[in-house]
Amino acid sequence: MSFDPRPIGVFDSGIGGLTVLRELLKNFPDENFIYLGDTARLPYGSKSADTVRKYTEQNMNFLKGRDVKAIVVACNTASTQVFETEYEGLPVYNVIDPGSELAARMTENNRVAVIATRATVKSESYTKKIHAHKPEVEVFSAACPLFVPLAEEGWHDDPITNLIAFRYLQGLKAQDVDTVVLACTHYPLLKTAIQKVFGNHVNLVDSGEAIAKLLAQDFSSQRLNKNNKSGDKLLICLTDAGTQFEKLALALVGDFTDQRIVFETVSVI
CATH class of the missing domain: 3.40.50.1860 (Rossmann fold)
Structure with a gap:
């Protein structure tokens, strides 16, 4: 079996997608993850379909630039505008x-x-x-x-x-x-x-529990190759940093990983 140590990218407009990340951490403790919270443009739910699609593509391009092996669209509003199962060669999973x-x-x-x-x-x-x-x-x-x-x-x-x-x-x-x-x-x-x-x-x-089952199927079929040992840090990227987000993030996922949680402020545009 070949291993792929590259991380899985997960994104949402804000903190909600951490409920998906939490399920993925529980189910796949040997995998690496990068989380992107587009907090500068929260919420997506009040935006037009064209705007949501534009934001979604920018987020996927950002994660692709971080050399992920798959992208999980952990946002239902964004998932309504994701019609493909691959994005520029990367497997894409929506929550719908x-x-x-x-x-x-x-x-x-x-x-x-x-x-x-x-x-x-x-x-x-x-x-x-x-x-x-x-x-x-x-x-x-x-x-x-x-x-x-x-x-x-x-x-x-x-x-x-x-x-x-x-x-x-x-x-x-x-x-x-x-x-x-x-x-x-x-x-x-x-x-x-x-x-x-x-x-x-x-x-x-x-939907976090449901998408974890879907990834498990794709690991079994080898659409995705597993990692055999997670790294030492879990990277959480935010387009607008905030202490409230960091506090809630630590509370939500801190008990589900032994990795050091690192926050980074980024631009996806």
């Missing part, structure tokens, strides 16, 4: 495909809710992909734009967060859904508040 497949497989009553940014809801990407796997599923969608700043602020289990979650989600709860897709990588940070609204009997689909 595995999340949709998992939701279609998990639902028992064929009633699925998708909560996301406005841009992701407008694209109907999840509805189309879920129907491709299971046409009989009814898909109900709701935009929850305030969830992103709440996650960025670190208010993951807060009375205000609980109130906002109830306000956004009570209509979906009334639809008797049994599966809810957290279609923004910031939203797993608010799992506690979201689960309180729907109840513990409802499945929450975390």
